[in-house]
Amino acid sequence: MSDPVKTMKQEVGRAAAARVKSDSIVGLGSGSTAAYAIEYIGDRLAKGEIKNVVGVPTSFQSEVLAKQFNIPLVTLDAIDHIDVAIDGADEVDPDKNLIKGGGAAHTREKVVDSLAKEFIVVVDEGKLVDKLGSTFLLPVEVIPMAVAPVMRSLAKLGGKPELRMGVKKAGPVVTDQGNLVIDVKFDHIKNPAEMEKEINNLPGVLENGIFVGVADIIMVGKIVDGKPEIVEF
Numbered sequence: 619m620s621d622p623v624k625t626m627k628q629e630v631g632r633a634a635a636a637r638v639k640s641d642s643i644v645g646l647g648s649g650s651t652a653a654y655a656i657e658y659i660g661d662r663l664a665k666g667e668i669k670n671v672v673g674v675p676t677s678f679q680s681e682v683l684a685k686q687f688n689i690p691l692v693t694l695d696a697i698d699h700i701d702v703a704i705d706g707a708d709e710v711d712p713d714k715n716l717i718k719g720g721g722a723a724h725t726r727e728k729v730v731d732s733l734a735k736e737f738i739v740v741v742d743e744g745k746l747v748d749k750l751g752s753t754f755l756l757p758v759e760v761i762p763m764a765v766a767p768v769m770r771s772l773a774k775l776g777g778k779p780e781l782r783m784g785v786k787k788a789g790p791v792v793t794d795q796g797n798l799v800i801d802v803k804f805d806h807i808k809n810p811a812e813m814e815k816e817i818n819n820l821p822g823v824l825e826n827g828i829f830v831g832v833a834d835i836i837m838v839g840k841i842v843d844g845k846p847e848i849v850e851f
């Protein structure tokens with residue numbers, strides 16, 4: 619039996635990839651939904667449907683996938699703009715604010731997604747929330763020596779912080795930058811813009827997973843009457 623969440627991710631990833639045009643620079647997001655978009659961009663290039671597309675990866679994962687699907691890559695040193703970025707999210711509110719970083723990739727993602735002229739977010743409908751922080755813990759990337767003081771500061775801000783541990787690794791998750799991730803439970807984030815700045819101001823914090831005013835289009839994969847459908851806002 620097919621997995622409905624997988625189907626929604628696949629459909630929405632493909633629908634976003636179908637919008638990529640020839641002669642463009644594309645930000646390649648991280649996570650399971652963005653992975654489908656990367657695969658489909660590679661497919662379209664291989665079939666000659668689009669030409670002269672280069673990608674800017676947002677993580678080790680997206681770099682590996684892009685290479686696997688023969689998408690030429692560039693670094694930010696070599697370009698002065700990004701036409702479109704396609705990336706997933708862990709939560710999306712009605713104002714297009716996001717929580718990202720479930721895969722610990724939010725720091726590079728924020729750099730790349732913010733530079734894009736158009737940032738398309740691809741999610742399944744389970745990611746839609748009224749208020750950020752409703753279902754997902756907020757990821758905060760921290761340099762290793764500052765973990766203890768940052769955890770205390772996050773608790774003072776009303777959060778319940780925990781150091782993210784590896785699943786198959788004995789020890790904490792290490793980011794692509796060599797840092798650690800603190801996941802913080804907040805009972806709803808009232809003012810995402812303020813919270814994003816406040817957390818990033820803590821000494822030792824590199825970046826947190828709140829994205830305010832970055833997303834342009836949210837594409838949502840749904841299952842309606844047993845069939846996949848895409849809606850956007």
Ligand SMILES: O=C[C@H](O)[C@H](O)[C@H](O)COP(=O)(O)O
Nearest residue numbers: 649650651706719720721723
């Ligand atoms: O760090 C990971 C990223 O922010 C992902 O885009 C996010 O976690 C969503 O991933 P997925 O599409 O696998 O749910």
